[in-house]
Amino acid sequence: MAIAYQGHILFTKQPDRFEIHENGVVIVDEGKILEVLEALPENREGLEIFNMGDRLIVPGFVDLHFHAPQFPNLGLGLDKELLPWLEDYTFPEEAKYSDMEYAESVFTRVAREIWRQGTTRVVLFSSVHKESTELLMSIFDRAGLGAYVGKVNMDRNCPDFLVENTEASIEATRAWLESTKDKYPRVKPLITPRFVPTCTSELMRALGDLAEAYDVPVQTHISENQAEVEWVKELHPESADYTSVYEDHGLLGDRTVLAHCVFNTEAEIAKMAALGVFAAHCPNANYNLASGIMPVRQFLNAGVKVGLGTDVGAGHKVSIASVMSTAIQASKIAWLNSDRTLAPLTTSEAFYLGTKGGGAYFGKVGSFEPGYEFDALVIDDHRLGVTEGRTLEERLQRFLYIGDDRDIVTRFVSGDEILEPSM
Amino acid sequence: MAIAYQGHILFTKQPDRFEIHENGVVIVDEGKILEVLEALPENREGLEIFNMGDRLIVPGFVDLHFHAPQFPNLGLGLDKELLPWLEDYTFPEEAKYSDMEYAESVFTRVAREIWRQGTTRVVLFSSVHKESTELLMSIFDRAGLGAYVGKVNMDRNCPDFLVENTEASIEATRAWLESTKDKYPRVKPLITPRFVPTCTSELMRALGDLAEAYDVPVQTHISENQAEVEWVKELHPESADYTSVYEDHGLLGDRTVLAHCVFNTEAEIAKMAALGVFAAHCPNANYNLASGIMPVRQFLNAGVKVGLGTDVGAGHKVSIASVMSTAIQASKIAWLNSDRTLAPLTTSEAFYLGTKGGGAYFGKVGSFEPGYEFDALVIDDHRLGVTEGRTLEERLQRFLYIGDDRDIVTRFVSGDEILEPSM
Structure with missing residues (x-):
């Protein structure tokens, strides 16, 4: 069963710009990216959907x-x-x-x-x-x-x-x-x-x-x-x-x-x-x-x-x-x-x-292009300042400069959600 | 009534070295430093004592x-x-x-x-x-x-x-x-x-x-x-x-x-x-x-x-x-x-x-010399790693490099404990 993660999706296919999908969807199958869509598909059969809301989804x-x-x-x-x-x-x-x-x-x-x-x-x-x-x-x-x-x-x-x-x-x-x-x-x-x-x-x-x-x-x-x-x-x-x-x-x-x-x-x-x-x-x-x-x-x-x-x-x-x-x-x-x-x-x-x-x-790690491992972070940046009026690129830039571990709410490796390692 | 704060006291009277008082005492009167002692005085009359334990006390x-x-x-x-x-x-x-x-x-x-x-x-x-x-x-x-x-x-x-x-x-x-x-x-x-x-x-x-x-x-x-x-x-x-x-x-x-x-x-x-x-x-x-x-x-x-x-x-x-x-x-x-x-x-x-x-x-701010304002931070660095075997200078250095606001447990300005400003 494929999984759809909804949220603000940002990644860098090439160094000179971000690929940005506001309220986009990343479709993951067997731990790998199938595709990134602008919205949920019409046909959602066999698709498990997780809505991350107003959060950023970026590569790990x-x-x-x-x-x-x-x-x-x-x-x-x-x-x-x-x-x-x-x-x-x-x-x-x-x-x-x-x-x-x-x-x-x-x-x-x-x-x-x-x-x-x-x-x-x-x-x-x-x-x-x-x-x-x-x-x-x-x-x-x-x-x-x-x-x-x-x-x-x-x-x-x-x-x-x-x-x-x-x-x-x-x-x-x-x-x-x-x-x-x-x-x-x-x-x-x-x-x-x-x-x-x-x-x-x-x-x-x-x-x-x-x-x-x-x-x-x-x-x-x-x-x-x-x-x-x-x-x-x-x-x-x-x-x-x-x-x-x-x-x-x-x-x-x-x-x-x-x-x-x-x-x-x-x-x-x-x-x-x-x-x-x-x-x-x-x-x-x-x-x-x-x-x-x-x-x-x-x-x-x-x-x-x-x-x-x-x-x-x-x-x-x-x-x-x-x-x-x-x-x-x-x-x-x-x-x-x-x-x-x-x-x-x-x-x-x-x-x-x-x-x-x-x-x-x-290997195919660090991007959300088709075939890449779904290594991802879900970031809630609301602690870092007002989000209204900010572009998604600005919100990610701000997280990179002033955010920390408190702002990362979920982590995935090859499609598996990774919980805090036990001590 | 004077106040005694017990803990590990570090400050810089001059740039080239830390003044360090392990398990020392800083005596504060009317918001100003009276003196820093190696231990509590014999005569404790008129002295309110706060023990900060295994924490660092440094200037704000x-x-x-x-x-x-x-x-x-x-x-x-x-x-x-x-x-x-x-x-x-x-x-x-x-x-x-x-x-x-x-x-x-x-x-x-x-x-x-x-x-x-x-x-x-x-x-x-x-x-x-x-x-x-x-x-x-x-x-x-x-x-x-x-x-x-x-x-x-x-x-x-x-x-x-x-x-x-x-x-x-x-x-x-x-x-x-x-x-x-x-x-x-x-x-x-x-x-x-x-x-x-x-x-x-x-x-x-x-x-x-x-x-x-x-x-x-x-x-x-x-x-x-x-x-x-x-x-x-x-x-x-x-x-x-x-x-x-x-x-x-x-x-x-x-x-x-x-x-x-x-x-x-x-x-x-x-x-x-x-x-x-x-x-x-x-x-x-x-x-x-x-x-x-x-x-x-x-x-x-x-x-x-x-x-x-x-x-x-x-x-x-x-x-x-x-x-x-x-x-x-x-x-x-x-x-x-x-x-x-x-x-x-x-x-x-x-x-x-x-x-x-x-x-x-x-003015007289930023040090623990006599006459200075008691502007201070109490730092609990146990989140940052093992403290046994580390000198106090190393513990402070480590806080400066890898600590953050989570490690600051109390703040004072001119002797007053300052609580989180209300929103």
């Missing part, structure tokens, strides 16, 4: 970069840059995830907060620990949210209490892929070398081979910080640039997502576009760690696929709506810094990045 | 720049720069405040939202309308919040439906000062030329005279946008710079607050320091209107008094806590843009700006 938010074990550090240690921040806050916290009880208490809160903020699909870093990574996957499966989850690999340049033996890291990853690849419908594993400085060539090559053998995607970091970029040059003089290090180890392709991309060269951007690599733009984290501003417009102009990431915990906001407004703000500074050559992001472009842009990493 | 937030009539535009129109944004959003909205019923409905919501977000003192722009400005003052008086409120003056370069006749503007301002100067204990008028482009020399000079005659402070805008700075140069070739235009009309002194200060020259900054002029840093607005980043460190190095402003409606956040984290983020980009010469703001510095820094505009 997609977060391409989130470190689950860093959640307890949210809003802490942000007077530091990347490398000292890793030493002082991140690595000590990540060491705790050998303790399954601790992992369960944190990851349950992570799932609940991601649910609360309206994110319906997320690409997660776990820690190096195989067991707690499996636990994280089971918690997201139980929550009903869509996720790629990565067991982190690192076998150099990190503290003794976290560093992996190369062989053991590869074997644990293989065993974990075996046990989780087909275990859950919406939660899948992906290969996750932390970043070049913490992974030997041997490890990276083996991970590239595993990604190919098991046909799973890849996530990692790139060019977040200038000192990091210099370090990678020293570590890998044999590769043309940072992006090429990943390429040279079989880790770069159309299912790879690279977080940050603040300092990529034009050649790297062109390569990312040519190979279909995704960029995860994480403006809050890039501000907080004093890294810089990713020139998003340059990536969009080059045809790179771009989505948004919260980068919890370097980013302090779990809400992708908040990341959208921060991305717009950052793009305005990038515009000023570029002699006004890199045009600022518009509201519809930022919304696109946080829905369909990142959603493409999951 | 101070907002140096807020346009009350722009509140309905919160989160709207932010794909525009300053001058078109004024034309398309701000001026049409401000015209509505000749309607007292409309004004009352908006200003009541303004007071409630400012209360909700923990701001205890605010410097407000009203509109050009004398009657609704008086209404705004009475609403803030009834709410119990501290405020300076300005009837806006403008007699050129603004739409017909808002422009004032010069003489009428001066006379309305004089009458308004007469009627409100001594009317309320915590709500006071201040002289408010909108900014140079909208005020003739004749008007500015008369407003300078009124400020002196009635001994009231002054607020206005300066150097928010490059096009605006150029325009002011064309309008006033006789003055050395933008700051001098205000000085030349008797509007610059130690009770003047200038909002924005993105493009002030070194000479202007030195003059502001010498005269004791306040700068209101409004990073959200400067981002949203693509203006730029105020180099706050330069002002602090020069000894200028700096506070924070939300600049609602160009700024979309009413929370000064949120402005603090945005100010820190902006200062990190200013650091990168200045070849790492302008050091980023630390958390304690941003907190200082949003409490004692701006509070100085109101």
Whole structure:
């Protein structure tokens, strides 16, 4: 039986404008969009109807970069840059995830907060620990949210209490892929070398081979910080640039997502576009760690696929709506810094990045076009101000800038209504 | 009878560090701080004791720049720069405040939202309308919040439906000062030329005279946008710079607050320091209107008094806590843009700006030193994560980055507990 959701429907088929259906209807069948109509059809046989009234129905938010074990550090240690921040806050916290009880208490809160903020699909870093990574996957499966989850690999340049033996890291990853690849419908594993400085060539090559053998995607970091970029040059003089290090180890392709991309060269951007690599733009984290501003417009102009990431915990906001407004703000500074050559992001472009842009990493996700998964949020914006005389685009813009989790009344993933994860 | 508030007490006597009293006691008498103690005194006679438990007690937030009539535009129109944004959003909205019923409905919501977000003192722009400005003052008086409120003056370069006749503007301002100067204990008028482009020399000079005659402070805008700075140069070739235009009309002194200060020259900054002029840093607005980043460190190095402003409606956040984290983020980009010469703001510095820094505009406000007004917030941060193992400074930092109005449980102004303003 198909389902009809009535309400004000907004989504971005393309970045430069919203598709808007005032008092429209989205028809969903088996969790997927059949079509969006201006009104209920004449023939309503076999159609279950839910009327959301004067509310906004929009695609669920997609977060391409989130470190689950860093959640307890949210809003802490942000007077530091990347490398000292890793030493002082991140690595000590990540060491705790050998303790399954601790992992369960944190990851349950992570799932609940991601649910609360309206994110319906997320690409997660776990820690190096195989067991707690499996636990994280089971918690997201139980929550009903869509996720790629990565067991982190690192076998150099990190503290003794976290560093992996190369062989053991590869074997644990293989065993974990075996046990989780087909275990859950919406939660899948992906290969996750932390970043070049913490992974030997041997490890990276083996991970590239595993990604190919098991046909799973890849996530990692790139060019977040200038000192990091210099370090990678020293570590890998044999590769043309940072992006090429990943390429040279079989880790770069159309299912790879690279977080940050603040300092990529034009050649790297062109390569990312040519190979279909995704960029995860994480403006809050890039501000907080004093890294810089990713020139998003340059990536969009080059045809790179771009989505948004919260980068919890370097980013302090779990809400992708908040990341959208921060991305717009950052793009305005990038515009000023570029002699006004890199045009600022518009509201519809930022919304696109946080829905369909990142959603493409999951398949047909993040839009309400026919065939797309029905991942959706129902938003009641009456708390935020007067609605009379406001266009629907203004009402959505206002929610993105000043709304929060209190305004999201219902969430759907692949057509299923998702209730608050139990604790 | 003196009152003792027990709890975790944090404030910034100076910018570079927090004063922290774990399980401390702040003693308040007649609305003012007597002292802060490590524990309850032996002799508790004549002392009423309130135990706030495992909560944080911090100074109330101070907002140096807020346009009350722009509140309905919160989160709207932010794909525009300053001058078109004024034309398309701000001026049409401000015209509505000749309607007292409309004004009352908006200003009541303004007071409630400012209360909700923990701001205890605010410097407000009203509109050009004398009657609704008086209404705004009475609403803030009834709410119990501290405020300076300005009837806006403008007699050129603004739409017909808002422009004032010069003489009428001066006379309305004089009458308004007469009627409100001594009317309320915590709500006071201040002289408010909108900014140079909208005020003739004749008007500015008369407003300078009124400020002196009635001994009231002054607020206005300066150097928010490059096009605006150029325009002011064309309008006033006789003055050395933008700051001098205000000085030349008797509007610059130690009770003047200038909002924005993105493009002030070194000479202007030195003059502001010498005269004791306040700068209101409004990073959200400067981002949203693509203006730029105020180099706050330069002002602090020069000894200028700096506070924070939300600049609602160009700024979309009413929370000064949120402005603090945005100010820190902006200062990190200013650091990168200045070849790492302008050091980023630390958390304690941003907190200082949003409490004692701006509070100085109101007298002894924004700190818990003896003699200061007891303006305070009680914060319950247990919603935000585990508190065990966290320092009090980390707990406050976390609230500033990820907390919101839900975490503020009580507010005080001059010793009075302030309840939610009625609608």
